[in-house]
Amino acid sequence: MSEELYKQMAQCIIDGDSDISVELAKKSIELKMHPLETITKGFVVGVNYIGDQFGLGEAFLPELVMAGEAMKAAIAVLEPELLKLGETRQMLGRVVLATVEGDIHEIGKTLVGTMLSASGFEVVDLGVDQPADKIIGKALEINADIIGMSALLTTTMVRQREVIEELDKEGLRPRIKVMVGGAPITRDWVTKIKADGYSEDAIGAVKIAKELMGKAD
């Protein structure tokens, strides 16, 4: 019975269908299935599958995003149940995401946020044009493990370094790890500014974030 339901859960994530993922999440509660198992044995399987398919060039960004959204919708139903049981979902880590000051490009960063939260990270996305003090302030406030910063312009990517320098000055590293991304970001740049991680795309970002948390697949 539950095996069949798990399959349907994975499938609705692959289909990117939030209506069905919510429906199935509710059904699992009615059937008194354990919410944690529902997530890991059902929905997460779908997210992992679509991520792999994306890596293989078989799935595309809309499918990835819709899968992430369907996952979020299911989790939103299941999380209160977990709390009722006095349990919390074991999050892989807490992440603060932002596009740096002076830069308003956020498509890539939002994508990273979607995939991180679908993969089990707690994500706070501050949005665009965020100065260093705001990013660091939020990271301290929520006790973040990782700060992820995006920049699309060479004129703004220098801001990534500013945040890292500020973190170093405050002695907040290596407690807080830093991931960077964006069109002009190269490995050289990552080494130069001493960031902890970098990825070309959202799926790679999940992998890096897991590595930084010591929870690589």
Place this chain on the structure above:
Amino acid sequence: MQPKLTLLSDEIIARILGEAYELLLKPGIKVQNAEAREMFAAAGVIVDPKTDVAQIPASLVHKALESVPREFYLYDYDGNPTVHYGGDSVHFDPGSSGITILNPETLEHDTTETEHLIRLLKVAEQLPQYDAQSTAVICHDVPKEIQDSYRLYLVLLHSKKPIVTGAFTNKTVQEMIDMLSVFAGSAEAAREKPRAIFDVCPAPPLIWSNFGAGNLIALARAGVPAEIVSVPLSGAAAPVTMLGTVTQHTAECFAGIVIHQLAHPGSPVVWGGAAAIFDMRKGATPMGAVETTMLDCSYAQVAKTLNMPTHTYLGATDSKLVDAQAGLESGISAMVGALSGINMISGSGMLDFLACHSAEKLVVDAEGISMAKRMIGGVKLHTDTLATGFFDHNIDFKGGDFLKQKATMQLFREEQHLPSSVIDRDSIRAWKAAGSLDAFGRAKLRVNELLASYKRPEIDPAQERRLHAFMLDLTKKAGVDILPLLEHYQPA
């Protein structure tokens, strides 16, 4: 007859305009510039103080469209009107604001500095295919605060052509406007015969940012031409459908024109853009995609029903090298832009999603532009009869005899575009003898020729002194004492 490419029916254009007016009201336009919001409020527009969203009524757009000039010119250094914005005039200029340049020897994308911008200026100055120069790349060897104005300074020193430029902040746009005034002698002179036009971008979807709107206002007040470069990305920052994207583009242009004309009615503004699809595999914005050309052709058609001057970003490629992909994407898209009758087509020379510039690509693209311009020159009627008049007594079923005709000598230059040495029409033997070069190899040679033949234009020394003093002042304010040394200009 200028051949035209059109993709939209009148009925669809009417629907695009109708839904664009709807978008201006719901969801409205997010206006992140306080002065623009105040102007809207003064014009009776409802602006939500919490979200900064303005609901712009169609009546305000109609009013703005009444005061917008339907055509205007950019002028070269000597005061000749050389770029016509309006009607179906077609011009090309190199792409703007690159951050890297293709090193022709190492094939690396090097970070751009002063020498690279000058290299591009020298090449583009001597290619008649480019009716205007652009502030093609950012010079990373000067402080960030002066990078905008410094690019314009270099172009003014090294070129006589009109200039397509832009600023990244509200402060620097004013500095650049002032620089043009100082160079021209007065604000009136700069306004009367504008030398430059400024690209100004809204942020998709439906946002006029603080600096975008601020730039529009400053340019309108100065009477310096502005070019709205709306950048909807189909499927990511705009609806996935082309018609949805073009409709959003229309609404963003409408909002920009209203802000601009509220600031100063009658100032020149252009309906432009850099629309693109969003690549669903790589998350990239391909400038060489055929759908990108279709979006641009479509929004230009919308603009033309309103009689607006037009601009777009075509003639570029996403390839990292000057290779076959670069040639086909740049050539095809330049052709579509020309056939769409777009007044200014920016993008030539650029690789890697408009991030990288290349002088070698500029000379290859110039050939594509020549082809596009030849195409829109159309098939002409030169003679009283079409063919019979050519068959006189000398033509006796023999080939080659047409070479002896006066008409051939008189007309072949009009009928046929003569390409530069970048285009290979050699015999295989001659091609081998010349080194068996591919287009990139020939382009490298041509660039070297152009660099060698370049002479900096003669500019009135008093103007140069004013310009340099102005630049030096900005530089000092940025906390630096000296500017990079220039090969062709040593200030007294």
